[in-house]
Amino acid sequence: MEPNPYIPTLAKIIQIKEEVGGARPIKTFRTQFLHENGFSFRCGQCAMLSVFGKGESMISISSSPLVEDYLQFSILKMGRVTSSLHEMQEGDIIGIRGPYGNGFPIEKWKGKNLIFIGGGIGLAPIWSVLHTALGKKENYGKISLIYGARTSQDLVFKEELEELRQKMEVHLSIDVEEPEWKEFVGFVPINVLDKKPSPDNAISVTCGPPIMIKFVIQNLEALGFKDEQIFTTVENKMKCGIGKCGRCNIGLHYVCQDGPVYSWAELKNLPQEY
Amino acid sequence: MADEFEPKIVAFLCKWCSSAGSDLAGVSRMQYPPNVIPITVMCSGSMSPLYILSAFKKGADGVLVSGCHPGDCHYIKGNYYARRRIALVKKLLEFIGLEPQRFQMSWVSAAEGTKYTQIIKEFVDELKPIGPQTKLRRSS
Amino acid sequence: MEKILRKKSFPQWVKKLESYTIYAPTKNGDLWIYEVINHSEDINLDYLNTVLSPKKIIFPQREILLEFSASDDGNPEIKEVLPEENPSIVFGVRPCDAKALTLTDQVFGGDFDDLYYWKRRNQAILIGLACNTPPSPNCFCLSVNSSPHSKEGLDILMTDLGDRYYVESLTEKGNKLLNLAKKLFEEPKAKDKKDLEKIQLDSEKKIERQIKEIKKIPPKLKGMFDSPFWDEEAMSCIRCGICTYLCPTCHCFDISDEVLSSSPLEGKRVRTWDTCQFPDFTMHSSGHNPRPDKASRLRQRIMHKFQYFVERYKNFQCTGCGRCISKCPVGIDIIEVLDKVRDYGT
C-alpha cells in the first residue's frame, strides 16, 4: 500500500528541557519513534507535529541528522498546538510526519566560512545545520554564530552556547541593557554590522522573525555579501506540508516543499509575500 | 424497565439564585431525577444563545436556563435582558421545528429548593415521551 | 468507439448500470445539484450546469483523514480512514468541469499521492454532455484551451443530436459501460456524423464571452504584484468564499481536529475545503498575516490561476465555466479584471 502522507507516525517524548521561562516560554523536546521507521532527514528540514484533538504544527528539526537515536524540536509557546505541547510531560505520545522542505544545501558549502545569524527561536533551525557542520569541521572554514534575543532570559540553548565558544566564535546580544550583561546590547542586525563578518569565501544563514531577516540581509549586502551567499528560511503558515493545500505559497513556490530554505538570489525575485 | 429512555438535561443555573436553590434541594436531601447536568453561570443575562445551541449540538435532550426572579438579580437587570433573549431563542427553535418542550426557562430563587425539584421532575416527565433529541445533535 | 443511442433507450442503459452508484444533476428549486439517484428514476439531461461541479464528488467538502482515540493506558491511537469502495458513474459532466479535474489531478498527484482524492477519482466514471448551447451567459471555455465539446478528463462524451445521443467512448472504463448494454447502441451513420460536426461548430459560435490575447496576461501579472490596481479592483469585494468554493479547479483545503469527547479522547482529523479569500487562511498564530487585506487576496486568486499555476503546471487553472462571474454577490467579473490587467499601464 502506498504511504499515506497525512498519517503521522507515533513518537514518545523522551526528554523535555525548559529553555526559556516567562511569557514567551521555549522548551526543547526530544522524541523517539515507537516503532523504528527510518525517518532520515537533512539539516534545515521540518516535521509536522500532531497533538491529537488540537491539530498540527510545522516545526523545524533542531537536532543534527548525524544524531540517530532522537529527533529534537525547540518550540516557542505561541498558539493552540504549541501550548498543548508545552503542557506535555516526558513519556507522552505525539504524532510526527515528514520530513518536509528542502533543507540547507550544506554539501555545496565545502571549504567555505559559515556565518550563522539567529534571532530568538530562529536559533532552532540553525542548530541543526550548525552541529552538522561542527560534526565535520574539517570540511569547512571558520564557523561563527551571531545570535540575539529580547532579554538574556530569552536566549535558547544557553549552556551549549557556552560550550561552543571553545570550538567556534560565538557573539551574543540582547535588545535591552541588563546589569551583568557584558556582550553586545542592541538588535541582531546592528550586531552584524558591529562584528563585520567578511564576505570572501563565506556563506551566511539567517533565521528569526521576518523583520529581523529583512534588516540582516540589508546589512549583509552593505558588508559586501552577494545574494547567493545569503541564505534564510521562510516561516509561512502550513497545513498539509506536501504542496497541496495551497496555503504557504510565495508566488509559484510552495514553501513547505520548495522552501523553507531560500538564497536571497531566489527569494529576491519572488513576490514579497511572507 | 432498565432500558427506558433517560433524557439528559443541561441546566444553566444562575450562581446567585437558582444554583443556590439547587444546592438547598441537595442539602435538604430532596429527591429528584438525576438527569440534570448543572452548569453555573454568573447571571442568566450572561447566557449566550451559543451555549444553548452548543448543548443541543453535543446531544442534550433538554436545556433549562434558570435565573433569579425579576427584581432579585444580583446585577439588577440581568434577568430582564435574559427574559427577552431567551424568548427569542425559544421562538427561533420552534420555528425550525425543534420540540418546544426541549427548551425551558424558569425563575428559581435561593430559597425555592422544592420548586427547583418540581421543575426538574416536570421537565423529565415532558421529555421522556418525546425520546432522544436527534435534530441538532452532531451525528457523523 | 463511437455509437448512437436513441433517447428512448437511454433509461434502459441506466438500468443496466445497477452495480454502480449513479450521480446525476437533479433539480432543486431553480438550481441543479449532483445527487445520487436510484436506477429506476430517469435522468433529466436538459439542464444548464450544476451550482457545484463534480469536484464535490471527487474532492468532497469534508473528508475524514483519520480517527484518533485514547487507548486504555491513555496514549493516543490512530486509525486511517480511507473512502469506502463505491464504484460510481457521474452523468452529465460538462466539458469544462471534466477538464478542471485533469488540473486538480496534477495537484493531488506529484511526489505525494493523495490517496483520498485518487481513491474517489479512480472509482468514478465521468460521462460528459457536450454544451449545444452555453449553459451560462458567462461561459468563456474557448479562451482557456477548452471547448463546449472537449473530451479532456472524460470517459464518455455524449452529444445531444435531438432524438438521439452521439456517444463517443474515450477510455477503457467507457467501453466497459457500453458493452454492458451492447444491443442498445447502433453504429453511427454519415448523417449522424454530419449533425455532430454541425452542432459542435454551432456551439462554439454561441459562446459570447472571451478573454482576448490571454497569452499576454501571465507575463503582465508577473510585474503587477505591487501595483495599486488590486486595491481599486477589490474595493467592492465582500470577502466571501463563493468564487473559490464554486470553482471546479480550486483545491485549497484545511486540516482540523474535531473532538467528539475530550476524556477519554475521541475524535477525527478532517480535511475541509478552504479559501484564500478568508483572513485565517494565511494568518500566523503570532498575528502576522502575509495577506492582510482583500486586495492581496483577490490578487492571489487571479495570480494563482493565471500565472503561478501556468508556470508550475503549464496550464491556466481556469476552465471558463463562468460560475464565479454569475454567482459573485457584487458582480466582480474575472474576465473584466483580466482585460484590465492586460491593458494596465498602456
Added chain:
Amino acid sequence: MVSLEELKKEAQMLLEEGKVKYIVGYERSTNGLMPVPAFIKNPEDVERLVWDPSCIYNLTRFLVDEKRRKEKEKKPDTRPVGIVVKGCDSRAVVVLLQEKFINREDVFILGVSCENTGVVDEKKLAEKLKGKKADKIEFSDKDHFVITSNSEKIKIPAQEILAERCLECRASFPVISDVLLGEKVERRPDEPFKSVQKIESLSKEERWAFWKEQLDKCIRCYACRSVCPMCYCDECVVDTISFAVTADTAAEEKAQKIKWIEKSPDSSENFVYHLVRAIHLAGRCIDCGECERACPLDIPVRLLNKKLEKEAKELFDYDVGFDPEKPSLVSSFKDEDPEDFIR
C-alpha cells in the same frame, strides 16, 4: 419619478466641493443586467452612476469596510463617505448609528425613494421573460417596469416581479438622509410577515424537514455573513483562530479560543451557525434581503431573520432601524415583557 440627473448633480457638487471622500453608488456592469457597486472619487465620473430597479445591493456594507480601512491607516482622511441608499438600506445606516459603530458625520446620505415600486427579483424576472435576456430595466409611470430585451420593450406590472422584501416593505423612502430624491410614499403592507407565516403554518415536522433540506445544502461560503452590513464583528464564532491578536497576546488566550462551530459543513454545524447568526441579528436586521440574494444555493436564510423581526414586533413592539437614538432590542427591556413561558 426619481431623476438620475439630479442624483448625478448632487454627487458632482459634493465631489467638487470636496465634502466627501468618495461616493458609493451603482454603475452598469459588463455581464448582464445587474449593476456593480461604484466607488466614485472624481466629479467627472458621476456619469457612471445609475438608478433603476436592478439596484438591489445594500451598499451600507461598504461603510463597514471604510471604517476598517480607516482604523488601519496612520493619517486617515476623515471626510464623510457619500452613499446612495434606498429606504431599507437607510434603516441599516440607522442601526449602525444606533450601535455607535459609525458616527453621523462619517456618512453623507444620498437618499433615493422607491416610491410605489421597489427593486426587481432576478428569478421572478427570468421566469417572466422565459429565457429572453434582459439588457435594461427602468421605472415607468407609477407602478410598472419596462424591460428592454435585445431592443424589444416589455412593460410588466412591478408587483409581479418585485423582490420578496419589497412586497413586505416598511420604508419605501429613506428614514434618514442628507439629500432626498423622489416623493415620500407611505407604505403599509397589509401582510408584512407573509413569507414567515407561510412557514409558521406548517406542522413542526414539516418545518423541520424544510429547514433540514435547506440547511443541508449550505457550503459555508459565509456570503450571507459577508454581505450583511450588521455582521461586522472583528472575530466571528465560526472563525478558526483569533484575529484580534497582537505580538504580545498571551499564548493561553489564543489556545483557549473555543471552537464553537467546526469547519465541516455537517448538518448540526450548519444549523448552529445559521441560528447563531440569526439570533445575533435579532432587532438589528432591517430585511434588505441581501443574505438570501447572495446565497449561491438559494437557501431562504432571510426567513430566519424575518421570523425574529416578527417576534420583536409582536412580543416587544420593537421596530428596527427607524430611530438612531433608541436603545437596541436586546440591550433594553420593559417591565411588561412577556414571561408566560417562564416557569
